[in-house]
Amino acid sequence: MSHALRTSDLSKRFRATPVLSGLNLAVPEGSVYALVGPNGAGKTTCIQILMNLLRASSGHAEVLGQDSRRLAPRDFAQIGYVSENQELPEWMTLEYFLGYLKPFYPTWDDARAAELLRQFDLPPTRQLKELSRGMKMKAALASALAYRPRLIVLDEPFTGLDPLVRDELIESLLETAEGATIFLSSHDLAEIESFASHIGYLDHGSLKFSEEMAVLTARFREIEITLASPSALPGPWPSAWLPAETSAALVRFVDTEFNAERTHAEIRRLWSGVEDISARPMALRAIFVALAKTGRKAA
Numbered sequence: 001m002s003h004a005l006r007t008s009d010l011s012k013r014f015r016a017t018p019v020l021s022g023l024n025l026a027v028p029e030g031s032v033y034a035l036v037g038p039n040g041a042g043k044t045t046c047i048q049i050l051m052n053l054l055r056a057s058s059g060h061a062e063v064l065g066q067d068s069r070r071l072a073p074r075d076f077a078q079i080g081y082v083s084e085n086q087e088l089p090e091w092m093t094l095e096y097f098l099g100y101l102k103p104f105y106p107t108w109d110d111a112r113a114a115e116l117l118r119q120f121d122l123p124p125t126r127q128l129k130e131l132s133r134g135m136k137m138k139a140a141l142a143s144a145l146a147y148r149p150r151l152i153v154l155d156e157p158f159t160g161l162d163p164l165v166r167d168e169l170i171e172s173l174l175e176t177a178e179g180a181t182i183f184l185s186s187h188d189l190a191e192i193e194s195f196a197s198h199i200g201y202l203d204h205g206s207l208k209f210s211e212e213m214a215v216l217t218a219r220f221r222e223i224e225i226t227l228a229s230p231s232a233l234p235g236p237w238p239s240a241w242l243p244a245e246t247s248a249a250l251v252r253f254v255d256t257e258f259n260a261e262r263t264h265a266e267i268r269r270l271w272s273g274v275e276d277i278s279a280r281p282m283a284l285r286a287i288f289v290a291l292a293k294t295g296r297k298a299a
Contacts, residue, residue: 003062004029004151004181005050010059012045012205019045021205023059027198032174032182034192036284037202038292043185044083046202047155051081064151077105080144080180082137084156090129094122094139098146105147112176113146119172134165141169145176152177154184158191166191193284201291208291213284220287221258221279225251228273238266242294254282254290 005027012020020042027033035043048054050061052071061068066075089097094117102108117124120138122131131139137157144152152173158166170191173182186192192199193213200210209216223241227249237244240257251271255263258279268274282290 002029003027004031004064005033005183006062007046007050008060010046010049010061011057012042012049012054013057019205020049020056023202023205023207025200025207025210027181027183029181030179031198032196033184033198033200034196035183035185035200035202036187036189036192036288041202042205043202044155047083047153047183047185051079051153073104077107077147078150080141080147080149080152082140082144082152082154082157084159086140088128088136088140091127093125093127094131095124097128097139098124098143101143101146108147112148113142116142116145116172116176119176120168134161137161137165138169138172141173145173148180150180152180152182154182154186156185156187158186158188170195189285189288190283199284201288203291216287217281217284219256219258220282220290221255221263222282222286223251223253223255223258223263223267224276224278224280225267225271225274226276227251227271228275231271231273234270242290254287255279 003026005025007023007025010020010023010025011018023042023046025046035046037043045054049056050063050068052068055069063071064075064078092100098113102110120142122135122138122142128136128139141157158169161169166188174195196213198211199213199216201208230249233244233246233251240255242254242256244251244253246252260279263279264277267277
């Protein structure tokens with residue numbers, strides 16, 4: 001399998017503060033890969049190193065097979081990058097802005113640029129400073145898609161946008177970026193779950209897991225056990241089970257490696273008087289919250 005992005009033992013420190021710690025990340029070509037994690041987990045730092053905006057303290061990063069420290073104009077001509085805090089030349093009209101960018105990208109497609117403006121309902125003669133935040137994000141995305149990049153990198157692209165604008169951006173992105181690799185960080189977990197093919201969870205600078213979305217949602221279950229009478233939690237607690245919550249004769253926990261037969265057998269081995277066992281699928285947000293809570297307690 002070829003990879004659009006890859007890091008090997010990537011670490012970054014700001015003075016004495018570690019931000020990334022031995023990050024090993026591989027993003028398959030053609031995937032829609034979402035990097036999620038709590039604030040301060042290191043997502044933006046990772047992206048900035050990949051885009052050669054920051055230098056790593058140690059380790060190695062590759063973008064489209066090229067060392068990220070040696071990305072040249074010909075490499076950036078294949079990359080569309082949009083960040084949450086991206087600055088645009090606000091004195092330019094949108095039409096002028098796209099015309100200004102065109103010479104930098106040999107594969108610029110005028111017809112596609114015009115179609116993106118229509119699709120995003122963007123006014124070409126308006127100055128960028130006159131656009132709303134949502135329209136500015138659409139303008140940045142249009143400018144990054146007009147030259148048909150092989151790789152699209154989005155750093156928190158949906159923050160602060162209303163749900164309708166987010167839906168429009170996602171729909172347009174998927175329609176116009178067919179065949180490209182999309183790598184994004186975001187806190188909008190409900191939206192990510194609807195279109196991401198792969199997911200990586202970053203916490204305190206370390207990648208806790210990286211896998212296909214379907215695999216992730218298949219292995220996480222919220223388990224609820226009803227006991228005949230209250231009982232203390234058994235030990236030792238299985239490593240794949242997150243810490244439990246108990247209430248009288250009810251026990252709840254998250255199984256991160258769910259297998260119906262194995263999980264049920266382990267529960268009946270640990271508790272006597274089990275009256276009922278339920279295993280509920282979890283949305284991505286619920287998985288994220290469970291992992292974040294566990295990580296906070298362990299910190």
